[in-house]
Amino acid sequence: MGASGSGKSTLMHIMAGLDSATSGRVWLGDTEITRLDDDQLTLLRRRRVGFVFQAFNLVPTLDVLGNIRLPFELDGREPNPDEAARIDRLVQTLGLEERLRHRPHELSGGQQQRVAIARALATQPDLILADEPTGNLDSRTGREVLAVLSAAARDYGQAIAMVTHDPVAASFADRIVFLADGRMVEERGRSSAEQISAIMLGMEAAR
Template structure:
């Protein structure tokens, strides 16, 4: 039996317990996650890294309830994803999980304001006065006040990603998953977006898990998890880009 973690009271937001994920059976089976045990804590900005095929994308998909584990358990905000059906997982994602994607994933026909408030509309929720104050604050802090009536095509890449960050933060989710969030941005915009994510964790206590291959991006995180062959091979506090590059080279050696 999988024992749930002591969530929330000890600051744990996501927990993997002997979690494994395999594709296929027999000798040709691919073990994308191999008996993972790890916790992600409240207000922590975690970078998830590893060589191609290491399992980092599967890690994120399983943690976000987009995929099932083959064995073991995954808990988000105290809820056991591994025992939920698709409908329950969808509701949990809408209410407690935010996403930031490399490709921004904004709706092109909607304005900035409409994109930011889209999670509320999808969940069929009326925005409360308190929530509206929070959204207005995000718009100001992210420098979008003069852009609220614009559509994505009228914004730069950096501005589009700021809208995506505002959308992810708007519903105050338990955790935000960021999938290569700076992959389509220039150096200046990348730094701006990473600093905003860093501030979200530091100033607002937002929990963020970011999948990235970029040591510079990962250097903004509080914690660096490195996967290789579906296993966690390194788990460190904040590191600089050079140190992270060294970890990745070691992980490449594990895979080889």
């Protein structure tokens, strides 16, 4: 969390290997990604990182199932039986069973975000980067999306790094890092939305 320009997006891009750090080292698990070349980074992002964007970024010419299976297509393979079963579970959990043959333009914003989350979770990546994943959703749908992400972390051990301006969304996190001017200025464990709002207001007052 942090004000606009505090470095949230830059940090996320560095974590994903999309941007290079000017100093220091970046690790994903036991892999130092700062030492990888472009081809190795592409492979790492494809196989070990999932992305959930505020703008959904679904492929308009693919139906829901095609979008969910896209990471496997890009990797040049079909889902194995375990992966196919996981996709089936995600489709059921996210309530997409009746929408598998629909294109993105036939879905509501909340349904499109659910498809994006299913796509990000389908390969069971080590890290999911969520950039304002509830920013375009109404409050009820946003809470449903956050509950799905929480379940992924709890049930499958997937790490989720989320950028958000929303104290309610941040209250779902186990760890909250506050940024200002490119630096980490505060770190808290699980906190209520009210506590998070108070910290953000204090940071604004100190600027």
